[in-house]
Amino acid sequence: xxxxxxxLAIILGLALTAAACGAPPKAELDAAKASLDAAVAAGAGEYxxxxxxxxxxxxxxxxxxxxxxxxxxxxxxxxxxQLAAAVKTAGEKxxxxxxxxxxxxxxxxxxxxxxxxxxxxEAQGLLAKAPKGKGSAADIEAMKTxxxxxxxxxxxxxxxxxxxxxxxxxxxxxxxxxxxxxxxTAVEAAMAAKKK
Amino acid sequence: MTPDGTRRxxxxxxxxxxxxxxxxxxxxxAVHDVASRRNSAMAxxxxxxxxxxxxxxxxxxxxxxxxxxxxxxxxxxxxxxxxxxxxVRIWPIPxxxxxxxxxxxxxxxxxxxxxxxQERRTRASAAAASQxxxxxxxxxxxxxxxxxxxxxxxxxxxLAAARLAVEEARxxxxxxxxxxxxxxxxxxxxxxxxxxxxxxxxxxxxxxxDTVARWRRWKEETIAWSKREGRAAIVLFKEAHLLxxxxxxxxxxxYAIDLGFNWTAxxxxxxxxxxxxxxxxxxxxxxxxxxxxxxxLLLDYPNADDRAEFARxxxxxxxxxxxxxxxxxxxxxxxxxxxxxxxxxxxxANGDMDDLFDRVGVGTPVTIxxxxxxxxxxxxxxxxxxxxxxxxx
Numbered sequence: 001x002x003x004x005x006x007x008l009a010i011i012l013g014l015a016l017t018a019a020a021c022g023a024p025p026k027a028e029l030d031a032a033k034a035s036l037d038a039a040v041a042a043g044a045g046e047y048x049x050x051x052x053x054x055x056x057x058x059x060x061x062x063x064x065x066x067x068x069x070x071x072x073x074x075x076x077x078x079x080x081x082q083l084a085a086a087v088k089t090a091g092e093k094x095x096x097x098x099x100x101x102x103x104x105x106x107x108x109x110x111x112x113x114x115x116x117x118x119x120x121x122e123a124q125g126l127l128a129k130a131p132k133g134k135g136s137a138a139d140i141e142a143m144k145t146x147x148x149x150x151x152x153x154x155x156x157x158x159x160x161x162x163x164x165x166x167x168x169x170x171x172x173x174x175x176x177x178x179x180x181x182x183x184x185t186a187v188e189a190a191m192a193a194k195k196k
Numbered sequence: 197m198t199p200d201g202t203r204r205x206x207x208x209x210x211x212x213x214x215x216x217x218x219x220x221x222x223x224x225x226a227v228h229d230v231a232s233r234r235n236s237a238m239a240x241x242x243x244x245x246x247x248x249x250x251x252x253x254x255x256x257x258x259x260x261x262x263x264x265x266x267x268x269x270x271x272x273x274x275x276x277x278x279x280x281x282x283x284v285r286i287w288p289i290p291x292x293x294x295x296x297x298x299x300x301x302x303x304x305x306x307x308x309x310x311x312x313x314q315e316r317r318t319r320a321s322a323a324a325a326s327q328x329x330x331x332x333x334x335x336x337x338x339x340x341x342x343x344x345x346x347x348x349x350x351x352x353x354x355l356a357a358a359r360l361a362v363e364e365a366r367x368x369x370x371x372x373x374x375x376x377x378x379x380x381x382x383x384x385x386x387x388x389x390x391x392x393x394x395x396x397x398x399x400x401x402x403x404x405x406d407t408v409a410r411w412r413r414w415k416e417e418t419i420a421w422s423k424r425e426g427r428a429a430i431v432l433f434k435e436a437h438l439l440x441x442x443x444x445x446x447x448x449x450x451y452a453i454d455l456g457f458n459w460t461a462x463x464x465x466x467x468x469x470x471x472x473x474x475x476x477x478x479x480x481x482x483x484x485x486x487x488x489x490x491x492x493l494l495l496d497y498p499n500a501d502d503r504a505e506f507a508r509x510x511x512x513x514x515x516x517x518x519x520x521x522x523x524x525x526x527x528x529x530x531x532x533x534x535x536x537x538x539x540x541x542x543x544x545a546n547g548d549m550d551d552l553f554d555r556v557g558v559g560t561p562v563t564i565x566x567x568x569x570x571x572x573x574x575x576x577x578x579x580x581x582x583x584x585x586x587x588x589x
Contacts, residue, residue, distance in 0.1 A: 053253060060273045068280035076284075142343070142352055149356035167371060171380075175363030179356065 024066060025077050028084035032062065035091025044094040047101030051094035058087040105166035112173035113157050119177055120154065123147055123184040130187045131194040143183045150176040227288055234292035238279050241299035245272050248306035256372075257306075257313035260320070264309035271302035320374040327381035328365045331388070335359050338388045341395060341576065346457055346536055351391045358387035389587065396580035399460045402435065402566050403574035403581075411565035414475055418563040419445050428560050430527075430552075432542060434459055434471060435567040439527070439544065441555060449551060454531040454543040460566075460573070463497070463540050464506060465515045466522025471540050471564065472497050478560045481553065482526075490529025490546045491553045495562055497525035527552065527562070 036055050044052035062083040069075045124147055130140055157172035249268055257265040275298035282290035335358045341347075342355055365380035401407045415431050422429035423445025432439050434455060441449040458469030480494035498506065498521050506521045508514075522540070531543025542564075544552065567574070 049258070050253075060269075060276065064273065064277040064280045067277045068284050071281060072284045073286070139343075141349070145349055145352040146356045146359075149353055149360060152357075153360050167368070167373065171364040171367040171376075172360075174367050175360040178363045179360060 023075075023077065024069075025081040025084060028081050028088075029062075029066075032059070032084040032087035032091070035088040035095070039091045039094035039098065042095040042098040043102055044098035046098075047105065048094050048097035051090070051097040055087060055090040055094045058083065058090045062087055102164075102166075105170075106161070106164075109157070109161045109166040109169035109173065112170045112177070113154060113161065116150075116154055116157075116173045116177040116180060119180045119184065120147065120150055123180040123187070126184055126187045126191075129191075131190050139186075143186065146179050146183055150179040153179075231288050231290060234290050235283075238282075238290065238292050238295050238299070241296040241303075242272075242275065242279065245275065245299040245302040245306065248303040248310070252306045252309040252313065255310045255313040256317060257309040260313035260316040261309040264305060264312050268302050268305035268309055271298055271305055275299040275302055317374075320378075321369075324365070324369055324374040324377040324381070327378050327385075328362065328369060331358075331362050331365065331381040331384040334385055334388050335362055338391055342391065345395050345399065345460055345573075347391060347395050348458075351394055354387045354391050358384040358391075361387065389583070392576075392580050393584050396577045396584070399573045399577050400581070401462070402460075403570060403577040408567065408570060408574070411473075412568050414563045414565055415568050418442070418475070418561050421561060428556055430556065430560060430562045432471075432562065432564040433567060434473070434564065435571050435573050439542065439552075441552065443555070448555070451544050451548040451552070452532065452534075454533050454538060455536045456538050456540040457536050459536045462566075463502070463522070463525070464509055465519040467519075467539065469539055471538075471542060472502060472525060473564050473566060474499055474501055476525075476562045476564065478527075478556060478558050478562060481558060482528075483553075487526075487528060489526070489541075489543065491549045492526040492528035493552065493556060493560075493562075495525045495527070497523060 036059055039048075039052055039055055042048075044055075062080060065080045065083050069077060069080060127140065127143055127147065130143075132140070153172045153176040157169045157176070160166075160172060161169035245268075249265075249272060252261070252265050252268060275295055278295045278298060279290075282292070282295060335355065338355055338358070342352060347355075361380045361384035365377045365384065368374070368377035368380060418429050418431050419442050421427075422442040426444050428448070429442045430439060431442065432453065437453050437455065439451045439453045440447055441451070456463070456469045456471040459471050461468065461470035462474075463470040463472035474497075476495040476497055476499060478493045479496045480492075482492040482494065484491055503521065506515070510517075510519075525540055525542075527542045527544065527549075529544060529546040529549035532545030532548070533543070537543070
């Protein structure tokens, strides 16, 4: 009888242990998935592509481990739990990198727009004082049109910036800067030539 | 059993147990050795596949060869799963063959993705660079054309937008976004084409055989009159911006002229900025005390042809209802500015005006033509007509 009770206790203990190790770690898996989804939602695909790839690779390793344990008679999810934690950590890093990348891109776009606005004001001021002489009136009109178009591009850049299209904002701002710079250089050259 | 027999049996038993242990140890060692070699082989295959996939990613295969990269990643995941299944099996010797084969397939697919990505990226980069260069050249040529033809504020705005589009394309190009770079370059070309098409339509007359033939005839008849009458006559060539004075049919002086701001057109109404084309005569002379432009020779614009054309245009609604035909077209001083600034008159430098004033009297024929040959404007108009036809679906 005592032998049977002891044997029963051992068998029950083994069964309980097997049962404890045999269930997928749902909480950790849910946390890992949430972390990956959060990284994607944070724009990691655009602003932190390498970090997002690292999350996806970690998820692939976790999926492989879960699949392997499915077919295992004596299941153990210890490694899966570790892998799930790794996915969560990588996802959090990817989301943080995405936020930082987005902020950097936004700051670059903002700086480019501020830069070109200053340059445009400068160019407009210079053009108003441009020397008017032989053959200049039509050129001045053309430059006024160019600066007006640059001003439109700046407005479009601001719109792109507020829509989160940071590369587009930067492209429009930098193109407007080139135009404003061209006008400024031309007027400065005309002014210098007149002084001679 | 004797004590010796018992001892011998004990030794035999011990020897059997020892032999059994040795065999088990050897078997275990052999199994461990095989398993270890197979696990190492699988790990090496995994590393090679991983390195190839990383290389493909570094080559931007996600953008340039997405399907090929996904195939490689899918094969790698399958291999990883199979490897883990082998690792957790109770049987210690893994079936490494299929796992290694799948990893090698992943490695091969990743290398293919790298090659395809590099080739496509190089092609896209070259295509974008070519489009940007072509757009830049076209915009630059069109800016020069716009200066010459005075295309007007609206078209000038389109050209400015085209120039901005070229610069935007360069920004995308530097960022490696060749698709957007190409899109912006094509937009620049499209805007420029609008300007060139409009300009070509405005100057189509310069390439029209009937119009050029008429201009030639006017010029020749004017020169013939000068020769026959032994008197001065003027022929103005708008495209060349030159005024030629003929005396007794021979050229007696050539002068640079400034024209109306819309000089390529034939004058239709007051305020259109066009210098008229036709056969006129000097009907008045204003000296320095009476002309605000130094000195002036007044022409008899509008003539009968001009009135008929104005009436036709008004009937067809081609001129504003309140428009007047205008007048007071002169050859006057204050010119020599190398730009077309008048509202339709012909301006010459004051020194040239002195010369003309001395040699030209009332009644002198003044013939104004676009050109007496197919010049650069005609060439542009013809080319642009061909290009526009090529763009039509």
